[in-house]
Amino acid sequence: MIAATNRQTPQLANPALTLELNGPWQVRKWPFATDERQLADPATDDSAWESMPQPGKVFYADPEAGGKEIPNWNRVTLTHIAPDDGAVLRRKVTLPAAWRNKRIILRFDAVYPAGRFYINGQFLGEHLSGLTPVEFDVTDHVAAGQEAVVAVRLIRRHTFVQMDMVRHSMEFGGLAQPATLFAVEPCHAADYHLISALDAGLATGTVAGTVTVANTGAETVRATVTVTLSDAAGETVAAGKAKADVAAGAEAALPVALTVRDPRLWNDEYPNLYTVEIALKAPGQKAQCLRYRTGFRRLDLTPEGPRLNGRPVKFRGVNHLTYHPDFGMYTPEAWLRRNLKMMKRANVNCIRTHYLGPRCLSDLCDEMGFYLLQELPIDWGTDYIHDLEWVPPALLRLEGGVRRDRHHPSLMVWSVGNENMAKTAATADAGWSHLRQYDALVKRLDPSRPTMFPPPGPANKIKGIFEVRVGDIADTHYSFTLVKDFLATGRLSNPRSWEAEMETCTREEALARGWSGVWFSSEWGIHNMIPDLLNAPHGSIIDDAQEPPFTERNSLQVFQDRLEREWGLMRGERTCLGGAFFPWICAAAGSGPEGNPWGWMLFGEDADWGVMCADLTPKPFFWAMRVAYSPVHFPKRLAWRKGQRDINFEIENQFNAIDLSQCVLRVQFARASIWMTCIRPFRDVPVSCPPGGRVTVHLPLPDDAWRAHLDGGNSALVRCTLLDPKGFKVIVAETLVLSGDAVRAGDDLMPIGPDAVLE
Secondary structure, three states: OOOOEOOOOOOOOOHHHEEEOOEEEEEEEOOOOOOHHHHHOOOOOOOOOEEEEEOOOOEOOOHHHOOOOOOOOOOOOOOOOOOOOEEEEEEEEEOOHHHOOOEEEEEEOOEEOEEEEEEOOEEEEEEOOOOOOEEEEOHHHOOOOOEEEEEEEEEOOOOOHHHHOHHHOOOOEEEOOOEEEEEEOOEEEEEEEEEEEEOOOOOEEEEEEEEEEEEOOOOOEEEEEEEEEEOOOOOEEEEEEEEEEEOOOOEEEEEEEEEEEOOOEEOOOOEOOEEEEEEEEOOOOOOEEEEEEEOEOOEEEEOOEEEEOOEEOOEEEEEEOOOEOOOEOOOOHHHHHHHHHHHHHOOOOEEEEOOOOOHHHHHHHHHHOOEEEEEEEEEOOOOOOOOHHHHHHHHHHHHHHHHHHOOOOOEEEEEEEEOOOOOOHHHHHHHHHHHHHHHHHHHHHOOOOOEEOOOOOOEOOEOOOEEOOOEOOEEEEOOOHHHHHHHHHOEEEEEOOOOOOEEEEEHHHHHHHOOOOOEEEEEEOOEOOOOOOOOOOOOEOOOOOOOOOOOOOOHHHHHHHHHHHHHHHHHHOOOEEEEEEOOOEOOEEOOOOOOOOOOOOEEHHHOOOOOEOOOOOEOHHHHHHHHHOOOOOOOOEEEEOOOOOEEEEEEEOOOOOOOHHHOEEEEEEEOOHHHHHHOOOOEEOOOOOOOOOEEEEEEEOOOHHHHHHHHOOOOEEEEEEEEOOOOOEEEEEEEEEEEHHHOOOOOOOOOOOOOOOOO
16 A cells, blocks of 8 residues: 555646546446455456546435435434445546656545545555545556556545535535646655745735755755746746755755745735746756746734734625535536636625635635635534544644645635534543644644634524634634624633533633634524525524514515624624625535436535525525625615705725725716616716725715705605726615605614625
8 A cells, every 4th residue: 555645746837747537437336246456456347337427426315306214314424325335436547658757646636525546456545535635656556658547446434424524515426626647757846835925014025935855766866946936927026046965765845935025915806916936957857847826915813803915804705615516526617717706796705615625716716816714624523523533534634625725825714624512521621622733733734824613503502602712713603692792791601512511711811812803703694595485484594683483574684684783793893804604505416317306406404505506596695695795885874954065974995905996986866766777867976985994975966956855855865886996886775865854773784685786
């Protein structure tokens, strides 16, 4: 067996050195008539096996598909699946003859839920982590210019399977992400860790760290590493070089430090990227080059609130559950780009992955401008978080996820696991000890980013948790009662286990222990959102203010109220980094050979939560979220006092880098709202306000007749349309102007309505 490593060999930029294994694979499902090793043997004839595209689904199941009870069914532990269930997948590929005398690496970005790996019949190893990459050096088992047989023994169930959140995966099994064979020279870059940082004055960017060179040859070599930094136009803005003698069979870490003055900064509105190129030369072999993108941004977390690049920042987030209705947990990049484009149209600027997202998601967040909170896969640890046997699998997942994504500028926070709290008081000490170990490992692997530990939401004896005990950013799920109490009193009581024995701390104690003073809600808003059920009596699932079931208010109205109440709190509270609505889209599968009794979509966890349908159709709730997540809000109603000269109101700018002077504020007036859509005349009103600031907007009335109309106690309607510097319609809002006596308390709060228009 070849030992697998969590350190991932960088792939070179030359496409001739990479062989993608995407495409048809031959599949034999369990039960097998023979041993899996024989099925992996190149001599075995697989021509009669089923051909299935990979990455993609080999297995998929949901209890709704059959409409019958399944014995021992458990979507968390998969006890209804036989321990040996799974499949053998094979693919034949011919290695390029030009790869002779090179090292050849086999990498799987994700095999879900787990796999054992073979090449040319040789057993390579096992990887019981369905969301993190695994790779093997297969040089001694293949030959350049000849055919190789790659085989995967897909495992559907294993001891640690619930850590990878299979409850959302609809029992998917298969290659969840691409697999590749690639080649490097005997002396090659085995790893790099170059931290991109921005100084407190925002004037100097640095790229500094080490490039690790491995020499697998028989003699000492003199290796030269050159690192260059280029801007978007391809111009080199910084460069550095390092040399080292690397002994045979050894490694050397070469230090690198680059500096760039006045870099273009990265944020969600202006995702400015640079390219880092690492070139390696050694005598007797071809030069090697690898590239990755980086960006310069600075996130400061203080008790006064979060700031990005020196300005206040608010993460308007959603939870991203990796799933495609046809391909399962494989989300093709083109489809994922469409998905993220819809998020942009909903004014979303932040993604919290609810289990580790695919590699291409991080790339797209860099490019498109999303703040990424990457969740490392340790899920629902109630029954195991204290157990020493589960610590190595947890560390495996943490290291694999951090090493894969730690160079992405979009990645702002490591979300370490999800809802891991010990079951009993007797196991609580061990559970908290393990969580602190996990935090320490993540910080050692990536000291440049903060961490947070998403806690469980309210259930049973637990009224809520505001997690300040581990990590830099406090977190809460679904309930804001504790947050409000803590903000008001500075004191907090949290449970240590599900038995609800409480421990109390003060704000000062939490800060002294390492809390930054900033908080976030990584899950909030879970809501029944079946699109057809617009007139369902209520929809909130976990809510501090549950809607009585027998009212005349429908689920969309309840949803709007919840956005006002909960997002309104997060939006207005200066120490809040923001929140991630749960979820953006549900794991759901369309019709397939397994059948579908519902005619359209089957949903993971049997629920259609989220503001989008699985086929990327926006639901009515999408529009309410789009308005709520606007970085600028307008009042619902305003009081007109006789003698006023114009219409005045205050707005806040929650863009991070856009001054409102760069935007267009387009205004229309109407004396009767029924005619507003027929009003064509408009005027653009100048407004200037820096990010994080507030400004009073003055809207001149069209003429004196309007003033007489309002002075006479009549109403008017003002429509404000805000266009950002790229011409995107951020929000359309209407304000009803009434005589002062007709305005109700609270009318100036955050408006929600159906008047947002998708571009």
